[in-house]
Amino acid sequence: MDQIKKTYLGELYPEVDETKIDEVVTGIESLFEIIGEDPNREGLQDTPYRFVKAFAEYSQGYREDPRKHLETQFAAESHDIVVVKDIPFESLCEHHLARFHGVAHVAYIPNDKITGLSKFPRMINGYARRLQVQERLTAQVADAIFEVLNPEACAVVIEATHSCMTARGAMAHGSSTKTFAVRGADRNLLTYLN
Numbered sequence: 001m002d003q004i005k006k007t008y009l010g011e012l013y014p015e016v017d018e019t020k021i022d023e024v025v026t027g028i029e030s031l032f033e034i035i036g037e038d039p040n041r042e043g044l045q046d047t048p049y050r051f052v053k054a055f056a057e058y059s060q061g062y063r064e065d066p067r068k069h070l071e072t073q074f075a076a077e078s079h080d081i082v083v084v085k086d087i088p089f090e091s092l093c094e095h096h097l098a099r100f101h102g103v104a105h106v107a108y109i110p111n112d113k114i115t116g117l118s119k120f121p122r123m124i125n126g127y128a129r130r131l132q133v134q135e136r137l138t139a140q141v142a143d144a145i146f147e148v149l150n151p152e153a154c155a156v157v158i159e160a161t162h163s164c165m166t167a168r169g170a171m172a173h174g175s176s177t178k179t180f181a182v183r184g185a186d187r188n189l190l191t192y193l194n
């Protein structure tokens with residue numbers, strides 16, 4: 001890997017010792033050898049670098065506090081229900097480092113505060129861009145809304161496709177997983193998210 005690329009990766013992960021990045025690159029080259037590939041052939045030469053670079057995006061959530069987005073708040077003028085549906089997200093399953101992706105839906109009954117609508121996708125992606133399981137992602141999103149906005153109640157539904165069970169393993173093409181989290185007293189909120 002040339003020095004310019006190495007420096008670039010160092011800038012993406014400022015707290016990380018450069019030798020660690022070298023170790024990852026060497027590891028990926030070894031993986032290519034294990035599967036019978038030539039790490040030096042032209043098409044693969046830059047792939048370890050690209051992988052480490054792409055991983056900075058997949059793991060962007062570790063370098064932010066997703067709850068901060070919900071701190072942009074306005075006074076609630078009513079206790080009427082707010083529903084935001086079909087928020088897209090991309091995540092990585094922590095067992096296989098395989099992509100899982102889908103949509104999240106949120107609903108809440110404001111108490112004294114509301115937040116900007118765009119803050120929900122920002123917050124959700126802050127939790128999604130980590131190594132995750134869908135259940136934890138759903139719970140983290142619900143807890144963040146409940147604890148930062150202090151609503152009367154909130155509900156979160158996540159629908160996702162896990163490539164670790166559609167593109168390998170069980171090969172369950174077309175399967176999807178739905179997870180639900182409710183905080184506060186009003187489980188009826190879920191009916192708005194179907």
Ligand SMILES: Nc1nc2c(ncn2[C@@H]2O[C@H](COP(=O)(O)OP(=O)(O)OP(=O)(O)O)[C@@H](O)[C@H]2O)c(=O)[nH]1
Nearest residue numbers: 093094095096132133134135162164165168169170
């Ligand atoms: N509950 C839950 N399981 C997940 C999630 N993402 C992946 N998994 C599962 O994690 C499990 C890991 O099982 P293991 O038996 O340790 O791994 P494996 O041998 O690769 O399993 P297979 O995927 O069945 O081939 C698999 O059943 C995956 O479907 C998730 O978000 N939530």
Ligand SMILES: [Zn+2]
Nearest residue numbers: 093095096164
């Ligand atoms: Zn998986």
